Amino acid sequence: MPAFRIRTLLLALVLIAPIASAQDHAAPDQPRTDQPRPDQSRPEAIDPLYTAAPSSLAPDDIASLQQRLADWPQLARYREANAHLEAPKPGERRVVFYGDSITDNWGRQQDTAFFPGKPYVNRGIAGQTTPQMLVRFRQDVIDLKPAAVLILAGTNDIAGNSGVSTPEMIEDNLRSMAELARAHHIRVILASILPVSDYPWRRGLQPADKVRALNAWIKQYAAANGAVYLDYYSAMANQDGGLDAELAGDGVHPTPAGYARMAPLAEKAIERALSH
Template identity: 25%
Template sequence: MTLSWTVRSACCAAIGAMLLAGAPGGARASDASAGNEVAAARPETPPAAPRGVTGKAIDAVRSVARSAGDVFSRVPCATPKDVKLEATLPHVARKIASGEHVTIIAFGSSSTASYGASSPAFQYPNRLAEQLRRRYPKADITVMNQGIGGEDTPEMMARLKSSVIEQKPDLVIWQLGTNTVVKGGDIDATRGLLEDGIHQLQAIGADIVLVDPQYVPATTAKEADATKMVGIIGRAARAMKVGLFPRFAVMKEWHNDQKLPFDDFVIKDGLHMNDWGYACFAQLLGDSIIRSVDQVQAGAEVPSNVLTFRPM
């Protein structure tokens, strides 16, 4: 079986770390030993043989895989009780159902780049890709991470053509708004920029899911601004009939209703999610996409491209 991109990335990262460790000032790979990979041909018990770079890299990959597999063992990733996630993404759904190549682009800032994740295995676009590939093993699915930390909506718009449109995506997951709130930017200007970007993406036939700000200490400290931004993104999604993943409401439910402390899903900077947060976000988003694909495969008539969230 071929290693997935995520595992290969983890392996390469581990190998790179091992090689860097041999640089001046770092610990050399030969300084530590583990395991009894090779037995010496002597009657007495030999000392443990040093692990080579490849052996250590394999151990690192296995460790990441185990960690990625049990991230929900402490707290399960439950579908929010106060919102129901329903996706109708007809373009990407029909392409997956028909076995065509599918390109999904995760577009945004640092939470799309998944700052705070402990390894590539926990970056949300990689988690989403693995979930979709497990569900549709015969599908040809690519998830591209086009997140750049610190960007506001104007900076994203400046690279929309090169980072997104020229890649000819079938689905764009556009995360925005948090940096404008946290940095005190022009919230009102977001609406016009966002609508312009949506028009450009609709012109190439891409399905779109907008992702609003995260509910974390850095945004709750400016709750009025955060609520205003959430409203602007939600109204744009409804007016232009595109998808919306209400991350603010979902994460608020984690904290207020599921009683999860912020430390359970946010790193110490009070802004970015941790491994669990990215994993649960990816899981819920993936579940929505899967429901839409299953509708198409079942022969159901899929309405216009709308991702809705309504009370149970």
């Protein structure tokens, strides 16, 4: 056989072998796409598409994943609403509530009200983590020209919604959002993460101590950097470091009673921030 044909055959074998190996030896902890998908009505459900072995994905799955990853921070969610939002009126002190599903559901969940008559704007997105929020911070906060921003974020990082996050990673993202706000003369309110003893979409993480530790950092950072610390945690935590069913039916997302307890705390924090 001519030498060039031998080299061509060897090159083909080298290229094909890893593909076959990946197909035959997929990691055991990577879910296959023929497994039942999580209930997507749960905002923080983690779709196996994000963790499946590439070789196990069908063409339709790949197209769906590419579409989602094309807007990973979900900039499209509020783009049109932002375009139609008028600039604050003279003397109006707009406040942006910025967060994940706990913010997103406020006023959108049945029997909850989002501060009627107040110039407050809800820019929460269910399931989001702090890196996603940092990416969309300019579009969904700075460009709205608020007097203050109330940031409630980090619990989905602890849950691992967008991969493993260390405490330092979460702190860096919160710090960056606060610094961006201050650079644009926006007062900063940093809210404590709500208590949680277990995530219903990812059981067994035992997050209570991680939540306490992150809240301690948020409180210290706020005090050292002129931000207002909004302590939801102390007003809502039970003895296990979680939320009673009255305040959060699934242990994470507030009920109307939960939001009713949070509302006056938020109002006091906003008053403090705007009075400085």
